[in-house]
Amino acid sequence: MNKIVIINGPNLNLLGKREKTIYGEISFEEYLLDLKSKFQIIEIEYFQSNSEVEIINKIHDCNDSNIGIIINPGAYGHTSLAIADAITSVNSACVEVHISNVYAREVFRHHSMISSKCIGTISGFGLLSYQLGIEALLNRNV
Amino acid sequence: MNKIVIINGPNLNLLGKREKTIYGEISFEEYLLDLKSKFQIIEIEYFQSNSEVEIINKIHDCNDSNIGIIINPGAYGHTSLAIADAITSVNSACVEVHISNVYAREVFRHHSMISSKCIGTISGFGLLSYQLGIEALLNRNV
Amino acid sequence: MNKIVIINGPNLNLLGKREKTIYGEISFEEYLLDLKSKFQIIEIEYFQSNSEVEIINKIHDCNDSNIGIIINPGAYGHTSLAIADAITSVNSACVEVHISNVYAREVFRHHSMISSKCIGTISGFGLLSYQLGIEALLNRNV
Amino acid sequence: MNKIVIINGPNLNLLGKREKTIYGEISFEEYLLDLKSKFQIIEIEYFQSNSEVEIINKIHDCNDSNIGIIINPGAYGHTSLAIADAITSVNSACVEVHISNVYAREVFRHHSMISSKCIGTISGFGLLSYQLGIEALLNRNV
């Protein structure tokens, strides 16, 4: 594995700009700098979209066993069978992450359509969830 | 945080002894040595029990904000409201981990009674899930 | 409040062009002229899209407490958790409207994922629902 | 249409007397004066009862196409099939209103047995919901 693509789903462009008491003061772009400095041995690409189709297309583009995917599907994780099918159709390893503990929120957020298509899920550790996801991808290949 | 207690639930004493094609060749005791060498700055205690009550009592014993809990509840995670209540009643931070991706197994394993009582959940990365859980506990306090 | 944005969801571009016996003879564009003449004291912007992501982005753009949103989510109201999250993430007041009485139609149209995120809901009064929605926004601030 | 009958269901006689932080300081009788001054061109009758049968009988009495009904059924809206049948059996136009946004409250309040029998529903705008309901009745006939 020589590249990791982080895909953030709908409304996550507002991170650090809204609801700061919940999500903290820093934007994902700022956090990305930290991540990149922590994992200098690997290329990290960042992609955010509110669009289901753009996320599907991005997953198609990642179709390479040397690429790992970290996906925070946001609300689409609970409704999009098409994203789940996209993950199945590529041969990249994919890890699902969530900033908040979705199991402690509304019942309809407990079910994720994509969890069963990913290697594993990391949920509830704030932005740290992304770092743990990258470590999971890097260490499983060692 | 100066101590981490790893609690493994029912049937996990058989790790490395049974169903090796699924769970691998090494026992948790062997893996524990690796974990301890990776995290020498902190005390790591290991506890396994097939008994619901012993797990509840162990959680009671951990009641100290300087102690972090990593719990793999095994089958009790899906049925034990009493363990969930125990986690709620202590003030240690608790992380739930699973070796396999429970969301890709039988439906009754998708629901965990304790997820909402923990900080977060890490599922599907094999024994690596424990290491990620410890990192999650250590980094959130920094 | 000095501006109101009306957002119409999928298939509502066909208003006045198809199924006239149900939806009447006039297009929303024609009706908009009436609305603007009735509420000359406030700016009214109209936006229609069949695209979930464009609706989400439009809601993000409205993020201003001086802007009120009137949204007829069409079919997305019953399926889009992402639009519901978008409404939650902005601080504009939002009113949900429906042309037909959705509670008198198929069962799957009775549930709206966005109702609980809006101030209130107005359903069943034809195009008049939009006018009532604007009055609701204007009068609640008085 | 030359007369409008406002029917308030159980516990709404306590408006302005209890739970003032939720429902405000004024009673419905006071608000009624405002309503009457706003709509002087039409007769407005007010009726409140905690009794299911009195509400049914009142609806029977309204059986005249020149009478419009504004009904806030309170808790009976979620349980009374008999009131729903009464609305069906008269030829007055009927509008359902709610002071609070019922879709943001307990799940059992999301379903109304009478919504499908009314022209439309207005929910969540406080006492303003009644005014919007009257406008809905008056304007649909023009």
Place this chain on the structure above:
Amino acid sequence: MNKIVIINGPNLNLLGKREKTIYGEISFEEYLLDLKSKFQIIEIEYFQSNSEVEIINKIHDCNDSNIGIIINPGAYGHTSLAIADAITSVNSACVEVHISNVYAREVFRHHSMISSKCIGTISGFGLLSYQLGIEALLNRNV
């Protein structure tokens, strides 16, 4: 058995006055004359109320093994556990009748809370259902 009490529930006072294409042109009072002439050997009392409590009280009054009850509970048949309990608490034989075939209408009308408390049910034969109910009461004692 020397007396039969016919109890009609909510909205049935409108029989013959509304929705004539469904329920026919004659009121229950007119039909009652026919019934009385058909069954001159027995006293027939008629009682209609839109009130759940009056129906309960009437059932209490009928508590006599020489009295038979014919009840068309209307909408209360689908919602009133209290009427069901009242039927259980008296020792009169009770027959449930419905004018329309409730099993061919909306799903929530398929379930009756009182059917299991009555001797039997007759549904779907128009006003004839009442006559059949009386015959059922008279013949079962012979």
Place this chain on the structure above:
Amino acid sequence: MNKIVIINGPNLNLLGKREKTIYGEISFEEYLLDLKSKFQIIEIEYFQSNSEVEIINKIHDCNDSNIGIIINPGAYGHTSLAIADAITSVNSACVEVHISNVYAREVFRHHSMISSKCIGTISGFGLLSYQLGIEALLNRNV
């Protein structure tokens, strides 16, 4: 209407032979003599079968608006969509009867697949249910 066909479904051939404390001492054949003497103005044919297909075929044979059908479907009433379709496909009037009060028995007996396809249902009056069914058929045409 000049002929009535009584169709009894599975296990009803055992009437009067088994479980006499429940179903009484007389067989349906004996009761049939009574029925015929009560209704001498009309031809009555009796048909019993434990076979779903024979019941379907018999219904097909009855396809004549001068024939009325009394059907006690027994257990097939709760499971056979094919018998329900057969009733729909002929233009004879059909009445469903049950000897016992099915609504006072096990839950799975509360639902009948054929009730909505019949004119009406008579349940709970013992063998008298058949007599009431014939009267229902004869009187509705008068």
Place this chain on the structure above:
Amino acid sequence: MNKIVIINGPNLNLLGKREKTIYGEISFEEYLLDLKSKFQIIEIEYFQSNSEVEIINKIHDCNDSNIGIIINPGAYGHTSLAIADAITSVNSACVEVHISNVYAREVFRHHSMISSKCIGTISGFGLLSYQLGIEALLNRNV
């Protein structure tokens, strides 16, 4: 607290008069004398009604923090959201009591709509449940 109002719901006027093997030989009025002699330090008022609206109105009348309510809602406890709302809207402490163990009866009696609105529930001890309810009200204020 200087007064306690006991409210008995539908069909409880028949206590001691019907189904004596279940409910015993004495009426509630007789039992009330015992209760009053046991608790002479406090005023006890008794109210029974088969009417949902009269029960709601009585609860409204009790709106005084010096009044405690003991309510046996009978069948209305399982169906009346309006009574539940009434309890919420007054500031008297309310205790729910049941003569029989409702959890050992039919499934639909297991759920009470008012339990969550009361301080607590006492179920299954016969008439003794009322005495325990009064003690609960008196002792919690000491």
Place this chain on the structure above:
Amino acid sequence: MNKIVIINGPNLNLLGKREKTIYGEISFEEYLLDLKSKFQIIEIEYFQSNSEVEIINKIHDCNDSNIGIIINPGAYGHTSLAIADAITSVNSACVEVHISNVYAREVFRHHSMISSKCIGTISGFGLLSYQLGIEALLNRNV
């Protein structure tokens, strides 16, 4: 009855030590002294365990019609069919008590597997629930 055994289930050993704002400042052991002084005429034994099997065994030990059981099953009340079976298999009278009003908490706490096996249930009165339970046991035998 000459002896009462109070059985407290999982996590109740923490009473008075944790979550004091909810459960108060005193431990059950302190409260027990009060109870014993209130009921000096009878022996009171106290037993607490976090273990399902120890609770089952304790119930077996109580098998004597002169012994009454007060059980607060904690979380096991919602999940343990084995404890319910144990209660059924002994001939001691058993009363279920809860400190908090379980019907006002999470939905999964509304259902108790043991309620139908006990004489009755007392829920919501704090530690007073135990005192009321003892009175219930003592008075029913008088």
Place this chain on the structure above:
Amino acid sequence: MNKIVIINGPNLNLLGKREKTIYGEISFEEYLLDLKSKFQIIEIEYFQSNSEVEIINKIHDCNDSNIGIIINPGAYGHTSLAIADAITSVNSACVEVHISNVYAREVFRHHSMISSKCIGTISGFGLLSYQLGIEALLNRNV
């Protein structure tokens, strides 16, 4: 009918490129040549998109009774009410096709939101499903 538009939904751009053991070796573009040579008498247009909105817009464009639509909605067939509404709003005849037998796959793929809006459904015959769909459209007009 003089034109047929084939619409393929999300992930179907990967046909012949991925999961070849399931979907075969040829891409849809190659198969399209075969189809066109088989049906030379009619114009065939092909459209694929991973985007829900583009599919909705394409359906709007097809609004002509001389155009027939063959749609393989992929995962959107199970989740998109908006596409179902779009099909309803145009007057082209529409046929739903699936390459695999969706009824032999996961349960959530058994339900299609668009089936009831189409003339008919063809499922399970591989790419042949498209050819059968075209024949269905052509022959029904003869």
Place this chain on the structure above:
Amino acid sequence: MNKIVIINGPNLNLLGKREKTIYGEISFEEYLLDLKSKFQIIEIEYFQSNSEVEIINKIHDCNDSNIGIIINPGAYGHTSLAIADAITSVNSACVEVHISNVYAREVFRHHSMISSKCIGTISGFGLLSYQLGIEALLNRNV
């Protein structure tokens, strides 16, 4: 494949004789002549039965990989697990067809017990569904 057996289930013997506005004017026997002339290269056998057992036996008789089955199970498709098992137990290829679009009819007709046991399903094209089914069988082997 050198032979095709068409199996029609219950009530389909009435095709062309009843409900002509729905099913058209021609019987299946007449349509069969058309089918045979269209597919002269293969033997076509026709079998209709209202009997579940005769359909099962016919499927057993078809047990030959050179025989293809076209089955319209009628109402049995929604209820007969035994027919589904029979299809599984033979090695003939089987196609399910329906004349009407079952997904646009009552909910209980949406589920077919045999779909998952067949190669594929064709639903909604009238008698043309049979022709398409034969083409599906013939072309898949080429």
Place this chain on the structure above:
Amino acid sequence: MNKIVIINGPNLNLLGKREKTIYGEISFEEYLLDLKSKFQIIEIEYFQSNSEVEIINKIHDCNDSNIGIIINPGAYGHTSLAIADAITSVNSACVEVHISNVYAREVFRHHSMISSKCIGTISGFGLLSYQLGIEALLNRNV
């Protein structure tokens, strides 16, 4: 007991002829010889039918307390209420057997409509299940 009747339901005539890897190489007729030689002290009759009605009739014929029934209902066990009623209506002791472990197969095979009508159930031991069933019948009478 002097006679045992073994009843095999639908598709079991194919035992030993199809799906040999699952069901083994020998037919039931061959196995029957073994059974008869093992239990020479009792008459054993064998009956197989794919027909629900023939199974019902056979059960009726067995109505003798000296006859024991071993029934493998096949697919009818999951759907036939009529067979369950037939077992109830005779006074022979009946044992249900299954060759495979039905609880380890599809969910709809977990429920048997006849289990509650039989003495007991034996499932999962291959043909040995029949032998165990006979022993169960013979030994319970000793």
Place this chain on the structure above:
Amino acid sequence: MNKIVIINGPNLNLLGKREKTIYGEISFEEYLLDLKSKFQIIEIEYFQSNSEVEIINKIHDCNDSNIGIIINPGAYGHTSLAIADAITSVNSACVEVHISNVYAREVFRHHSMISSKCIGTISGFGLLSYQLGIEALLNRNV
């Protein structure tokens, strides 16, 4: 197979001591003597516990393909996923037995979490169920 371990779950230590009209007069220890004399060729060990963890540990101890397990899980069979997992994790053959016909008791006893993990299930034959279980284990290996 040279050893069989019989494991009895919670409350089964009371066999022959309680509820004798249901379970008979003899204890399991007495019955064990009979079993041992019937099967002298094999070692039989007996283990009873009310403790879930002791049962899990005992199953772990039996992990030897020469050992067969007969388990009557009592109430744990309906709730313990951990016991089910234990059975899966050892390579002993396991048979589930029940003394009573669990399918004729309360609904929550119809589902067993361990049935799918065992070879087969024997239910309803009293203590004879154990003997049949041993025969099933012994004969399947011959």
